[in-house]
Amino acid sequence: MFSADTVIGQPGTGPKERAAPRLKWPEQGLSVVPDWIYTSDEIYAREIERIFHGRTWNFVALEAEIPDPGDFKRSYVGPTPVVVARDTDGQVRVVENRCAHRGVEFCRSLRGNAKEFVCPYHQWTYDLAGNLQGVPFKRGLKKEGGMPKDFRNEEHGLRKLHVQTLHGVVFASYAADMEPVAEYLGPEILTDFEAVFKGRKPRLLGYYRNELPANWKLYHENLKDPYHATLLHSYLVTFGLLAAGNKSAMIADKSGRHGTMASAKSDDPSASVDQDSKKEMRAFREDMKLADGRFLDFVREFDSPWSVTMQTIWPNLIVQRELNTLGIRHIVPNGPHSMIMIWVMFGYEGDDEAMTRHRLRQGNLMGPSGFLGLEDNEAMKFLQEGVRRSTGDQSVLKLGGETEGTTHTLISESAIRAMYRHYRDVMGL
Numbered sequence: 446m447f448s449a450d451t452v453i454g455q456p457g458t459g460p461k462e463r464a465a466p467r468l469k470w471p472e473q474g475l476s477v478v479p480d481w482i483y484t485s486d487e488i489y490a491r492e493i494e495r496i497f498h499g500r501t502w503n504f505v506a507l508e509a510e511i512p513d514p515g516d517f518k519r520s521y522v523g524p525t526p527v528v529v530a531r532d533t534d535g536q537v538r539v540v541e542n543r544c545a546h547r548g549v550e551f552c553r554s555l556r557g558n559a560k561e562f563v564c565p566y567h568q569w570t571y572d573l574a575g576n577l578q579g580v581p582f583k584r585g586l587k588k589e590g591g592m593p594k595d596f597r598n599e600e601h602g603l604r605k606l607h608v609q610t611l612h613g614v615v616f617a618s619y620a621a622d623m624e625p626v627a628e629y630l631g632p633e634i635l636t637d638f639e640a641v642f643k644g645r646k647p648r649l650l651g652y653y654r655n656e657l658p659a660n661w662k663l664y665h666e667n668l669k670d671p672y673h674a675t676l677l678h679s680y681l682v683t684f685g686l687l688a689a690g691n692k693s694a695m696i697a698d699k700s701g702r703h704g705t706m707a708s709a710k711s712d713d714p715s716a717s718v719d720q721d722s723k724k725e726m727r728a729f730r731e732d733m734k735l736a737d738g739r740f741l742d743f744v745r746e747f748d749s750p751w752s753v754t755m756q757t758i759w760p761n762l763i764v765q766r767e768l769n770t771l772g773i774r775h776i777v778p779n780g781p782h783s784m785i786m787i788w789v790m791f792g793y794e795g796d797d798e799a800m801t802r803h804r805l806r807q808g809n810l811m812g813p814s815g816f817l818g819l820e821d822n823e824a825m826k827f828l829q830e831g832v833r834r835s836t837g838d839q840s841v842l843k844l845g846g847e848t849e850g851t852t853h854t855l856i857s858e859s860a861i862r863a864m865y866r867h868y869r870d871v872m873g874l
C-alpha cells in the first residue's frame with residue numbers, strides 16, 4: 446500500500462528528468478503548459494542563467510532588516526547565496542556569499558552586525574563592500590610559500606551585484622544595464638507596491654522559513670490563479686473574505702511577468718455567497734463559525750480601493766497585504782522539485798500595541814501553516830508529484846479564453862498565460 450506521501454524514485458532520477466525534452470513549447474500555444482518546465486534539470490539550469498542571473502531585479506532584503514552600518518543578512522538571488530550588508534557610509538551592498546579563495550559560503554549567521562567578513566576556512570578577510578582586505582601568510586613564512594609576488598588583493602574580492610532600493614525594499618541584479626526598479630515593476634504594479642511601502646517604515650514582526658516540495662514557478666502561478674481561491678480555501682469563502690460579487694481583479698503588468706491579485710472586502714455584512722455559487726464551491730462550510738470575530742477586522746490604513754493585494758514580482762518576490770497582515774515571501778528555487786520560502790512579516794513604525802496585536806493575530810492567515818497558506822502548499826506539492834510521476838506530458842490553461850493579462854473575473858487563467866508568454870521568450874522555448 447502506498448500512503449499519500451510515498452515517494453517513488455528520488456528527485457533527479459525519474460524518467461522525466463532523464464528524458465531530454467525537445468525544449469520547444471507545444472504547438473497549442475499558451476493554452477497548455479508542458480510538464481518538463483517543472484521537472485527538467487536542463488530547464489532549471491537555464492532558468493538560473495537567464496532569469497535569476499539575467500536581466501531581472503531580485504528581492505534580497507528590506508532596509509528595515511539592516512538599519513545600521515555593519516548590519517548584514519544572508520540572502521539569495523535565485524538559489525545563489527548572497528550577503529546583504531549596510532556599509533559604513535550607509536550604502537547597501539550585495540555580494541556573493543562565496544569566498545574568492547576556495548568558494549566557501551563564508552557567512553554562516555542569518556543576520557548580525559560585523560565590521561568585516563572573515564572566511565572560516567583560511568581567514569581571508571573582506572570589508573562590507575566585499576573588497577579583499579587580508580590574506581594570512583600572504584608573504585609566506587621565513588621566505589617560503591605565500592602568494593606569488595604579483596598577487597593583488599584588488600583582483601580577488603567577492604563578486605559584487607548591482608543594487609537598487611525602492612521605498613525601503615532592496616533589489617539586486619547580476620545585470621549591469623537594468624532599468625530603475627520602478628520602471629521594471631511598471632505602473633500597474635507600482636501602485637499597489639507603493640500602497641504598502643511608500644512613506645511608511647516597516648517594523649519587523651518575525652520570520653518563517655519552510656521548504657515547499659514544488660517547482661518555484663508554481664508559487665507565481667498560485668497567486669496569479671484567482672480561480673482556485675474560492676474553490677480550495679474554505680476559510681476565504683466561508684468567512685466572506687472573498688465572496689462572489691466582491692470587487693476583484695487579477696492585474697498583470699505589460700510584460701506579463703508581474704501580477705497583483707486584488708479584492709475588496711465588502712462593507713455590507715449581508716453580502717454573502719449566493720446559492721448558485723455555493724453549489725460550485727465545495728469549500729463553503731455553512732456550519733463553521735469564527736470564535737473570535739476580531740480576527741477578520743480590517744482597519745483601513747491604505748490608499749487603495751483593495752483590502753487584499755497579493756503581488757507576484759518576478760522572479761522571486763511576493764508582497765502580501767491581506768487586510769492588516771503584511772509580509773514578504775522570498776522564493777529561493779532549490780532544484781526543479783523544491784523551493785525554500787523565507788517570510789518576513791512586518792507592521793509599521795508607529796503602530797500602537799493594539800495594532801501590533803491585531804497584525805500578529807491576523808498573521809495566522811498566512812505563513813507556512815496559515816489558515817490560507819496551508820492548502821496552497823499542499824496543492825502545489827500534489828501538482829509537482831503529478832507532473833513528475835505520471836505519464837501525461839502537459840496541462841491545460843484554457844480558463845478565460847485566449848486573453849493574456851489583466852482580468853476582472855476570478856474565473857480565468859489569463860495572468861498565468863501572460864507570465865508564460867514572457868517566460869517562453871526569455872527561455873527561448
Ligand SMILES: [Fe+2]
Nearest residue numbers: 667674678821
Ligand atoms: Fe491559494
